[in-house]
Amino acid sequence: MSKELVGALAALEQEKGIQKDVIIDAIKSALVAAYKKNYNQAQNVEVEFDEKKGTFKVNAVKTVVDQVQDSRLEVSLQDALEINKAYEVGDEIRFEVTPKNFGRIAAQTAKQVVMQRLREAERNHIVDEYSQYQDELITGTVERRDNRFVYVKVGNVEAIMPHGDQMPNEHYRPQDRIRVLVTKVGSDSKGAQIVVSRTAPDLVKRLFEEEVPEVYNGTVEIVSIAREAGDRTKIAVRSSNPDIDPVGTCVGPRGARVQNIVNELGGENIDVVRFEEDPSDFIANALNPAEVIAVQFSEDDDQQKDALVIVPDYQLSLAIGKKGQNVRLAARLTGYKIDIRPESEVEFVDEDSSQAADEPATDETTSDDAAAAEPKNETESDEE
Numbered sequence: 001m002s003k004e005l006v007g008a009l010a011a012l013e014q015e016k017g018i019q020k021d022v023i024i025d026a027i028k029s030a031l032v033a034a035y036k037k038n039y040n041q042a043q044n045v046e047v048e049f050d051e052k053k054g055t056f057k058v059n060a061v062k063t064v065v066d067q068v069q070d071s072r073l074e075v076s077l078q079d080a081l082e083i084n085k086a087y088e089v090g091d092e093i094r095f096e097v098t099p100k101n102f103g104r105i106a107a108q109t110a111k112q113v114v115m116q117r118l119r120e121a122e123r124n125h126i127v128d129e130y131s132q133y134q135d136e137l138i139t140g141t142v143e144r145r146d147n148r149f150v151y152v153k154v155g156n157v158e159a160i161m162p163h164g165d166q167m168p169n170e171h172y173r174p175q176d177r178i179r180v181l182v183t184k185v186g187s188d189s190k191g192a193q194i195v196v197s198r199t200a201p202d203l204v205k206r207l208f209e210e211e212v213p214e215v216y217n218g219t220v221e222i223v224s225i226a227r228e229a230g231d232r233t234k235i236a237v238r239s240s241n242p243d244i245d246p247v248g249t250c251v252g253p254r255g256a257r258v259q260n261i262v263n264e265l266g267g268e269n270i271d272v273v274r275f276e277e278d279p280s281d282f283i284a285n286a287l288n289p290a291e292v293i294a295v296q297f298s299e300d301d302d303q304q305k306d307a308l309v310i311v312p313d314y315q316l317s318l319a320i321g322k323k324g325q326n327v328r329l330a331a332r333l334t335g336y337k338i339d340i341r342p343e344s345e346v347e348f349v350d351e352d353s354s355q356a357a358d359e360p361a362t363d364e365t366t367s368d369d370a371a372a373a374e375p376k377n378e379t380e381s382d383e384e
Contacts, residue, residue: 006054012114023117024049030109031056035102044073045097056106059094126157126192133182137206140196142176152180152196165197169230169266179264181206199229204270207261208235212250220246223275226332230268234286234329238275247272273333283307283338286330290319293343307336316342 009020028047035045035058044061062075064087080087087093099105140152140159150161150172161180166172180196181203187193197203205222214220220239227233239246250272251258258270271289276282280295290311298306311319319340320327331338 006051008114012118023114026113026117027056027106027110030113031058031106034105034109035099046094056102057096057098058102060097062093062095064089064091064093123187123192126194127185127187130154130157130182130192130194131185134185135202136182137179137203137210138182138196139177139179142172142174142178144174145172152178154180154194154196157192157194159194159196161196161198165195165199167198167230167266169268170198179203199227201225201227201233204233204235204261204265207264208250211257211260212252214239214244214246214249219244220249224333224335226329228325228329230266232269232271232325232329233265234271234273234333236273236275236282236286236333247274271329279307279334279336283309283330283334283336286333287311287319287326287338287340290315290326292319305336307334307338309338309340310343310346311340313342313344316340 009023012023013020028049031047032045035047046059046061048057048059049055050057060072062073064077064080065074066077066089068074068076075093077087077089080091080093083093138154140154143151143153143158145151148163150166152159152161159180159182165183172178178198180198181200182194183197183200184193184195202225204225204227208222209216212220215222215237219241220237223236223238225233225235235250237246237250239249258272262268262270273285273288276285279297283295284292287309293310293312296308296310298308309319318326321329327338327340
């Protein structure tokens, strides 16, 4: 060890922000363990560092006692007084026990500690820097891919995109620039880890915030999103301003705003629907472009929200969608378990409507009878 170590520690502190004292303490602890391991010594030892010379030395710490029982841990009062007459029972004396070849062990240990601290500092720096981008949209460059991940260069860091976060309709080639959502920023035994996604529903939300100023400033709120990445997305919106149409605002003039997002997602279809406080209206909107006749809710179980949706016979396939996609996304968007039935199979709907139509007629007849009775009373009173 030499003064070069002192210079290296100072450079690390200045360039990487790693405190010199922290590294020195770590080296001391590692050297104590190395000494006990290499020299089969179990006694109390400590390591001192000379900052001027850049050297380490090992001291055995012994306690002053009247009668020595373990020479590795204790020293007699008589021997202690020969060293210094001020020693008393209970004092600690340090004896240097630095081995001749300890410099080589110290150098190896210091190198390992410094490299470990560098990795930890780099990991902490990455986590601190990119934790602010959690759930945010960033642009990266594809570096490479394997069977599990696509590796995306984000700034000076390599992020990973797992297979489940990759769009099925996209092919990622090196040097491709892509926009991704940061879903996780953390660290493990291998170092810092940044996970990004192209399939997360929040990716669509962030794209709308960038494309639609009213969404960014909160005038239009995105209530919920249901997405099957690469194929179709349904998004429910509402406005805090009654003069603003949330759907038209998100779609934009001639669909320009939503089309930009569709292009970013490789042609993924996006349905923007109006959120309604009334669940029946919201479910009807969520099933667009299908036409809905009526929505009925099950009252048997409060825990499970079931909805029976009645549609015209010719709209049944449109309401269900290809492979059930339309109703599946509508169910996830609204939070209801949706059962779709054609009008022809729900006979009681017609009966209810016919009964409802009959009731006003009965009331009118009753009122006519009452009206007809009143003139008779007037005639009778006149005759009297």
